[in-house]
Amino acid sequence: MSIEVRHVTKSFGSFTALSDVSLTVPGGELVALLGPSGGGKTSLLRILAGLEAPDAGTILFYGEDATGRDAKERGVGFVFQHYALFRRMTVFENVAFGLRVKPRAERPGDPEIHRRVTALLTLVGVDWLHDRRPAELSGGQRQRVALARALAVEPKVLLLDEPFGSLDAKVRLELRRWLRRLHDEIRLTSVFVTHDQEEAFEVADRIVLLNAGRVEQIGTPEDLLERPVSDFVRGFVRPVAQA
Amino acid sequence: MNSLCPARTEPPWVRRLLVGGALAAVGLLLVLPLALVFAEALKDGLPAYFAALSEPDALAALKLTALVVCVVVPVNTVAGVAAGWALGKFDFRGKSLLVSLIDLPFAVSPVVAGMLLVLLFGRTGFLRGAVEALGLTVLFAPPAIVLATLFITFPFVARELIPTMQSLGTEEEEAAHVLGAGFFQILRRVALPNALWGLLYGVLLCSARAAGEFGAVSVVSGHIRGRTNTLPLEVEILYNEYRFSAAFAVASLLTGLALVTIVLKALVEARERRGRRVA
16 A cells, blocks of 8 residues: 655645645555654644645545545544543553444444454553553553554554654663564554654654655665755764664 | 641641631521521421422422423533534634633623513514414513523533533544544544533533523513413512412422532532543
8 A cells, every 4th residue: 555645735824834745655664754843744644644634735545546535534543642542441442442433334243343452452462451541551551552543443554643752762662663573564554753863764664854844855764864865854864873 | 638648737726717617607608598498498397398399380380490401401411512512622713702602691690681582582572573473482481481591501511511622632533533433423432421520510500500590581481370480480479479488398499409419510520530530
């Protein structure tokens, strides 16, 4: 499943969040939207999810125009920066939500929901927390539950907004390696937003560097390091000690 | 409030004086009048009390009040949820004006609200033609009483829900939307359960006021005994006829309702606090 963004522009009042942004995410890749805050990363992610509509431009999923498609029809999984878990529901019900709200004809039966939710919770390693409430979980556990919830509807695209932003340094390092391994396992086309260059370099196949609503450069970490196309890229990207 | 670290900075006699003063004031201003209502109602004995309550006029007033509550509370709950949702979760032009307008029924005197309906539906009223063409009677009949009560009690549910919904943010709704939930699924499974205690609280206050509203209803009811008298109006008429124990007997129904409301409200608040500690 590939994603194509063509000439997308978005402004909020007098503030231009994105101006004429175009990029392609090849199917199965893990792409980072990197850049300083206020650069338009989250706006672009929300437009991909259908939570915001672009002022101009088109979004193509798999070659099909998805610009006007409602968020609930897009088949995307979205992991929010602060996870946005349903506070009144248990971990199990959080993950089951996407299955339970399906139209009656597509909705799996209870045993099937149970099987799929348990499998997902096992995949992200928190199956033992299934009857807890979000408030009783640590940040890292919430992150994993949020991911399981997003994956439950078998999305064709996974979008993550600053997935490691609100975690402490140690958990952060652990989780981003884990996310990379998970991606290698399930090979889902994924886009994540980050302002942390090290994070982008370690996790992503390809990086889209956004600044002030424009794409500065698209490429692999090596491209950005060795062949920066502008002074901004040269200034923003510093060589990091390779782990 | 916080039993773990009591702030013991004042000498004991100051504390006792303050607590004692507060309790005395509460007793004198709140508890004593309430107790007197029941004392007066039961002055002529239980049989007289029940006789006063089972008078046809009293029963008719009770029925009318129940009807008003049964229409007004559901309508204002739906309207309040709509207003709370729109004003608590979205930003748009004119929003602050709308929020202020919701308080209008609190700001104007209930008599003015009643007069407003008279102006609309009265002899020279603006809507009189339309109502007559439909063959309806509004003024001095139950429809006007319902309309007046609707107006007066509109803010309760909305007022409770706006801050609750605002503080909850919109992320959970967005998450539900991306997961494929439609509008009513989001409302039923996410937004309302999250705001449940605020909603219950608003519904409770709305019911209590709907049963007890006097001023606006008095203007539009016409005071036809057995037909357009609600409980509060019946109390006034009995009182003006010097039938004090009957007046207090009917008043004790309203007082009892108020006490039940306060107990339920305390329970809701306790639940909410517990919920917040977990959430």
